[in-house]
Amino acid sequence: MPNEFLFFMQFFLTGLSMGSVYALVALGFVLIYKSTSILNLAQGEIMMVGAYVCLSMTLDFGLNFMAAFAVTMVFSVLLGLAVERLALRPLIGEPIISVIMVTLGLTYILRGVVIMVWGNDIRQFNIFPQEPIDLWGIKLTYLYVWSMGISLVLLTFFAVFFKYARTGIFMRAVADHQTAAQSMGISVKRVFAISWCIAAVVSSIGGILVGNIAGVGVDLSHIGLKVLPAVIFGGLDSILGAIIGGLAVGVLEFLSAGYLDPYIPAINEVFPFIILVLVLMIRPYGLFGIEEIERV
Template identity: 35%
Template sequence: MHSLISVIVSGVAVGCVYALIALGFTLIYKATEVVNFAQGELLMIGAFVAYSFIVLWGWGYWAAIAATMIVVAVIGFLIDAVILRRIIGQPQFSVVMLTIGLGFVLRAVGTMIWGTSSLVLPTPFAGAINVGGVVVSSTTLSMMVGAVFLCGAVGMFFGLTRVGVAMQAASQNQLAAYYMGVPVKLLFSLVWAISGGIAAIAGVLIAPVTLVDSNLGFLGLKAFAAAVLGGFGSVPGALVGGVLIGLLEQLSSWYVTADMKDIAAYVALLAVLFVRPQGLLGSVGRKKV
């Protein structure tokens, strides 16, 4: 029984990180209507950069996290401001291809700089905590706490700050936001920066579980499935979808076979989309022209 609970706990923990990546997808999509298929690669870069700070340059864990977040946020900002701005207005297809291409480029850059072998990211989280008879490792706990904390911070930013509300406004009615004097393009680039920062943290959080290598970017596809499962464009949907996919993965490898783990996300996605094409929490026809 306890082992089932610990499977659930670790599923939720991994799911929390998926939720973070899915949140990045959703924020960019809501703001700019671009599906950023390079989101997973931003996460990979985040993990690599954190490795450099901690292992190669000997920074402390927390300082390294902060620095990593800033570096990847800047990368996200520049991707939007320098590259994507130029082809906005072109067919959606070319924008999608561009982000996929960017993913490949980032993966190649990652391999060139950090090599192909899997790296171990040391963390200060050691040992385990006994919560009501269930032993939870500190690493697992760090993933959950980190994700919840980050989601709360992002939610507060969008709901309460002037710039956050303006980002919502720009996503709901771009032209009207321009008429209010909102520098819409700058805000969109900032949304990319925020998504990049979130992806970086997600990368740092999941690194102890997966090791750091250039394949880390493929987590982006699972998180994409999570975002679609929850209803693409819905923030609560992304979070619920992420946790559900993480949970399903662990449970299916526990009950069925370990090989089931990698396809569970997509099987669940297919099943849900057959019944609810808009996703679990997605809404139909909400987008206004």
Template identity: 35%
Template structure:
């Protein structure tokens, strides 16, 4: 491969991966907007959702769209359950408590997916391996599906927040829960819905990941790395995740290209280094609102 086609192909991979990271980051941000905490259960939620699709597809022989829908439904349900069991009783307690509780859920979900997948059987979803050359670029069907799925998910959430009454209500709740209560908005139900949508978004990202990579227990690593995209975008921004995710995708892909010959595996750690740098330089992210504290 010559330099041009290498650059073009790496750029395309960065784009695809960046959109997946953006969708994963959106899962964190939706929860953050609703409960002001980071949902550390998301990495295993991603693994679980990917396995739901895998089990439905290859063990029960359901068609691909149906198994994808099952996975989305499972993600939504887990989000709702997490809200009901953890976020609601822990309201008013320090956010750190909710984060630690979601960490407990992370462990539970891992155990459950381990049992459900008969000890983390590896596999792939039924997307055929088809390649198409566009100039120097080599595009595979799975790349297109993964990028399309995650972009569509992000677009749907942005549209929901911008153009529907429900989205306005959710924005109001995230901005000022007490004010929203005073205006008669069903704050509890909307918070629950936010968690549910966050779960479904994570599931969609999990499907994109499963199409792009493989269904396996290591998918949680991608979701952990997506925390960097979330921080970069700002934890309470919605559309900003696209910038954060793409930035992370490009940093990781081109970083791996440049650094891996010297230090194998360093490229995949760049996300965490980026996270520390963002915390140092711009902790509220590019699009996040800076918190101004009043005493």
């Protein structure tokens, strides 16, 4: 295989696996936005908390990874429920800025709790073997392969869930029109709670995966903001868009690292945001988002 192509594929596949994690977190964003019209800027912090819980279960309490994972999932369901019930429900009907700001207030609290309980150091998971897999000359670590695998399984699961499961259909109905859904006998409050639970769970899984790749620290929460370009790219209210956006942003991030780095070092840190601005200028409602047409 030619070298050029190998180089491209290396970055492309790494980006794709990172992108699948982004897609997972973006799914959490979109779920909450679609059903409750809330942009949850605390998503990154929920990821971080999930990663920390899982980490401390494996390292401090000596559980095996699967058990720790299960504990984390239960914990994130509870966290999602608590957040929805205590912070967001009193604000139904308030202006956007209040709702955004509440989620930002939540970031303060979660960050404070994490620092209080776990301190400031970056810690490492050691679950997956370190040596890379050789895929026809393209080197990928197990971590990336696993991340991609887990994310793809979950994304497929949710795609099926929204298409065929009763609860999934309820959620789509609420997202479509709250009053209409309510008059059909769907409990909107329950749907809100379920959306938050699912969002917290997928973000925690995303957090654990990213934590495996980059180490678990307070900086992990920045991934939550990095996912924003992915969400905008696909449109805030499109689940398919979130998945495609996540993959695209991951790929673009790593390709920019591969090709543009010699010219502007570390450009990959902001490249997704540059794309974000461009997308906003050209298609403000994202690639798959619903364009709101307003008439006087």
